[in-house]
Amino acid sequence: MSAALLYEWRRITSIRSTAVLAVLYLLGSAAVAYLLFKVMSGAVGPGDSAEGVPMIPLGMVMGAGTNPLAAIFLTTIAAQSFGHEYRYGVIRLTLSEFPRRWVVFVAKALMVAASVVALFLGSIVVTSLTVTVLGGSFEGLNSDLWLHLVRACAYLLGYCLLAFAITLLTHNLVLGVVIPLLLTVVVEPLAAAGLSGQLPWLPDYLPLSAGTRFLDGGETMLQGGLVYLAWVVALMVVSFAMLQKRDA
Numbered sequence: 566m567s568a569a570l571l572y573e574w575r576r577i578t579s580i581r582s583t584a585v586l587a588v589l590y591l592l593g594s595a596a597v598a599y600l601l602f603k604v605m606s607g608a609v610g611p612g613d614s615a616e617g618v619p620m621i622p623l624g625m626v627m628g629a630g631t632n633p634l635a636a637i638f639l640t641t642i643a644a645q646s647f648g649h650e651y652r653y654g655v656i657r658l659t660l661s662e663f664p665r666r667w668v669v670f671v672a673k674a675l676m677v678a679a680s681v682v683a684l685f686l687g688s689i690v691v692t693s694l695t696v697t698v699l700g701g702s703f704e705g706l707n708s709d710l711w712l713h714l715v716r717a718c719a720y721l722l723g724y725c726l727l728a729f730a731i732t733l734l735t736h737n738l739v740l741g742v743v744i745p746l747l748l749t750v751v752v753e754p755l756a757a758a759g760l761s762g763q764l765p766w767l768p769d770y771l772p773l774s775a776g777t778r779f780l781d782g783g784e785t786m787l788q789g790g791l792v793y794l795a796w797v798v799a800l801m802v803v804s805f806a807m808l809q810k811r812d813a
Contacts, residue, residue: 569669570676577642589638590630590636592691593634595691596634597630598692605625606701628713628717630684630717630721637742639685642680643681643741644729644731646674646677646729647729648732648741667805667809674726677725681722682718685721716780716786720776720779720780727796727797728741729741731745734803
């Protein structure tokens, strides 16, 4: 396993696009944080500020890295784990080096998870600096905020693992990036709106709608988290099974 992890580390760090995507993710997080801060600062009332400093929900701003406009760069890094292998026809070389396919799968999944956690922590630093530069207050720092950020990291990890699994299932890097994005911003909202009358329970069991409920907290947070986890685990298991049975 250590050799496979080292192999995957060298692969992910030797690809120039990884560094480019990481920088774009951090910049995207800062841009989303800036927009959220400006919108929410304009919405606060006279009683919602202290000494001219807007008191806004910092969890929304510091968790800006979960926004699809920023997260798409992370999902691309995740999709590249297998996407590059299939796109450039080197998967056979990888499987020749590591014949036990489960080792390749686990090494890639662990490297994706480590990348997501590290870059999300980086996005918290970037968004915090954005808040500071804009004159925001950090008086809202408390245990609830940190719990929100932990949930945000878990949500983002699940989002990237969905892209990872979809890429492995389809052997297509582009689909691994585009499908989660379309589900988030187009398919699930339209399905929930169009079928809410006939199937009012449907939004509760759509993967990213459930993930959003988990991220936002509230009374249905646990249910949303379990549904989201079930979707992620199911797709990971299916993609692993297909890797075991399919020809490279």
